[in-house]
Amino acid sequence: MSTVSEPLLKVEGLTVAFGDAPPVVQDVGFEVMPGETVGIVGESGSGKTITALSIMRLLPPGARIVRGSIRFDGLPLHELSEAQMRRVRGGDIAMIFQDPFTCLNPVMRIGEQVAEAARLHRDRAEGDPNALAIQMLSAVHLPDPERIARRYPHELSGGQRQRVMIAMAFICHPRLLIADEPSTALDVTVQLQILHLMREMQEQQGTAVLLITHDIGVVAYTCDRVLVMHEGRIVESGSVYEVLEHPRHPYTQRLLEAVGQAG
Numbered sequence: 720m721s722t723v724s725e726p727l728l729k730v731e732g733l734t735v736a737f738g739d740a741p742p743v744v745q746d747v748g749f750e751v752m753p754g755e756t757v758g759i760v761g762e763s764g765s766g767k768t769i770t771a772l773s774i775m776r777l778l779p780p781g782a783r784i785v786r787g788s789i790r791f792d793g794l795p796l797h798e799l800s801e802a803q804m805r806r807v808r809g810g811d812i813a814m815i816f817q818d819p820f821t822c823l824n825p826v827m828r829i830g831e832q833v834a835e836a837a838r839l840h841r842d843r844a845e846g847d848p849n850a851l852a853i854q855m856l857s858a859v860h861l862p863d864p865e866r867i868a869r870r871y872p873h874e875l876s877g878g879q880r881q882r883v884m885i886a887m888a889f890i891c892h893p894r895l896l897i898a899d900e901p902s903t904a905l906d907v908t909v910q911l912q913i914l915h916l917m918r919e920m921q922e923q924q925g926t927a928v929l930l931i932t933h934d935i936g937v938v939a940y941t942c943d944r945v946l947v948m949h950e951g952r953i954v955e956s957g958s959v960y961e962v963l964e965h966p967r968h969p970y971t972q973r974l975l976e977a978v979g980q981a982g
Contacts, residue, residue, distance in 0.1 A: 725793075726750035727927050728774070728895055733787035735769050735778065742785060744769050745951045751895065756921070756928040758938040758959075760974070761948035767931045770948070771897050774929075775814055776804045791895065810840035813888035815917075817900035819880040823872040830856070830868025833887050840891045855886035859916055878909040882916065889920045896921070899931040914941055935978050939963060947971045 728751040735744040744766040751757045759767045772778050774789055776796060789796040791812065796804065808814075816822050824832055833852035856864035859882040872880055881901065888896055898917065902910035918941060921928055930941060938945050938959060945962050947955040947970065955968040966972045 724753055727753045727755075727792055728929070729788075729790045730770075730774070731788045731790075733770065733773060733789065734785040735766075735773055735782055736785050737781045737783075743782075743951050744773070747787070747948075747951075747953055749946050749953065749956065751927050751929055753894070754921075754925050754927055755944065756918075756930060756942045758930045758932060758942035758945045759948055760932055760935060760938050760945055762933055762974075765948040766951040767948045768899055771814070771899050771929065771931050774897060775808060775812065776801075777808075777814075806840075809836060809893075810891050811893060812895045812897065813891065813893040814897040814899065815881075815884050815888050815901045817903050819877075819884040820872060822884065823880060825872055827871075828868065829870050829872065829875070829883055833868070833883065833890060836887045836890050851890055852886075855890045856883070858889075858920070859883075859886045861886075877905055878913065881905065881913050885913070885916060885920060889924060889926070892924050893926055895927045895929065897929045897931070900933070901930075902937070903932070903934070910937075911940075917941070935963065935974055947974070 731748045733744055733747040734742045736742040747770055749757070759770065761767050769778070769782065773784055774796065784797055787797070791807065796807065799807070830849065830852045833855055834848035837848035837851045853864050853868055856867050861867045861879060861882050867879070875883065901917065902913045905913060914937065917928070932938060942959050944957065945959050946953050947962065947968065949970045955962060955966065955971045962971060963975065966975055
């Protein structure tokens with residue numbers, strides 16, 4: 720008798736608004752299964768980043784969840800206090816942003832910042848945090864990790880900084896990684912390296928990934944399923960093959976046509 724695993728992340732009816740303005744995210748619902756990679760694709764302003772920030776409870780000032788629920792392994796994230804949510808962030812759920820330079824502390828050495836992630840979640844990162852930091856910098860294929868650990872963010876390239884963010888995200892073996900345009904600011908060669916590295920780390924740790932992107936090519940390369948978002952709503956969803964080979968919604972068709980024209 721086969722058993723069907725429960726969703727790791729389940730979002731239902733998520734609606735987000737800024738003040739009294741019309742919602743920027745409207746009635747969004749989806750699931751992410753353990754170990755699965757799900758992509759949310761859409762143009763800038765479609766609501767995909769606000770959706771990700773809602774899950775992490777990191778909405779910008781003025782934005783609020785109007786209604787809906789967000790459950791992580793049954794835990795109602797939308798109901799947790801800030802103190803409770805801090806225990807989830809960076810431990811069970813990690814996030815990588817598009818621009819690592821704005822996320823790294825400019826006056827802290829790289830090794831200290833990676834080790835700090837382990838110190839904040841000692842229950843998930845066993846061992847000496849400093850030694851773990853060197854191990855993770857090596858695991859993300861940074862050359863001479865001891866030397867990198869002594870450097871400051873401005874002394875690294877964009878690709879190296881993004882590798883540091885991946886090391887910080889995976890040091891606590893998260894069960895879910897949310898990656899918001901993690902390779903967009905990089906050149907094509909480095910972009911592929913970063914996507915490959917994320918997949919490598921994901922496979923090693925069995926992490927589920929929610930990938931936010933505007934790039935259909937990134938979805939095709941990395942994802943199992945895809946959600947297409949337009950004007951705050953999910954307009955189409957399915958396996959990557961179904962959606963990219965047989966798009967049903969006119970917006971999805973336009974996205975794919977734009978990729979064809981760019982190529």
